[in-house]
Amino acid sequence: MIKLQSLIGLPVIDINTGNRVGKVRDIWFDEHWLLTGIVLEARRWISSDVQAIHWDNVIACGEDAVLISDTQAVVSLKAEDIIRCFHTGRIKLKDLPVITVEGLQLGRVTDVYFDQNKGTLIVGYELTDGFISDLREGRKWLRISDYPDEVALGEDTILVPVRAEQDLEHTTGP
Structure with a gap:
């Protein structure tokens, strides 16, 4: 990736x-x-x-x-x-909020992952809750390719299913 x-x-x-x-x-x-x-x-x-x-x-x-x-x-x-x-x-992808369909913000987009060998689909987002949170806990990684028909990527926000909260993984700091 x-x-x-x-x-x-x-x-x-x-x-x-x-x-x-x-x-x-x-x-x-x-x-x-x-x-x-x-x-x-x-x-x-x-x-x-x-x-x-x-x-x-x-x-x-x-x-x-x-x-x-x-x-x-x-x-x-x-x-x-x-x-x-x-x-x-x-319309910028960087800093778009990622929110569950129940209204919980999981973070803001800091980077995007894609697999060049699999075409042009975004496979995941790196999310932040802010600088201090990034230092303490690390950034979060959300694999959106697990929800191909359940992610709504709009101009102002990215909506994901509720179960995405449990699927968040922590990465290293910024």
């Missing part, structure tokens, strides 16, 4: 030439919160266009780089076309 935040800041390399085409700025999702692509850091300050790479063109995500099929995979999109991202865009 890959933690989404570990990709941010990595160089993006064309697998055919070895040339660097940019650096990962953010990860972009579609309206169903499926991984759609990578947003690259802007090269020009004035442009309203965003350089992005559709996820289909990502060959591998390693510790030190993201490899893409070729330079032609980089496309220009209007910023308003990229609505859902991890930490930029109009």
Whole structure:
């Protein structure tokens, strides 16, 4: 599994030439919160266009780089076309509250886990209750792939079944 935040800041390399085409700025999702692509850091300050790479063109995500099929995979999109991202865009996944259907908040999203080999589905969330709680107890990990039809990922909150509270696992500190 890959933690989404570990990709941010990595160089993006064309697998055919070895040339660097940019650096990962953010990860972009579609309206169903499926991984759609990578947003690259802007090269020009004035442009309203965003350089992005559709996820289909990502060959591998390693510790030190993201490899893409070729330079032609980089496309220009209007910023308003990229609505859902991890930490930029109009709708942000980072810091969304995760709440059970009975109204209990389990924490806020600090990171997202996905399995590159299994497609573009989010498989889990790393949650926080705040800095002090993270230091004392560690962050929490919720495997949402256990509830494929019971998670409602909205624009303002993520709703999960009541039993998700018992399934939370603690990780190490921040």
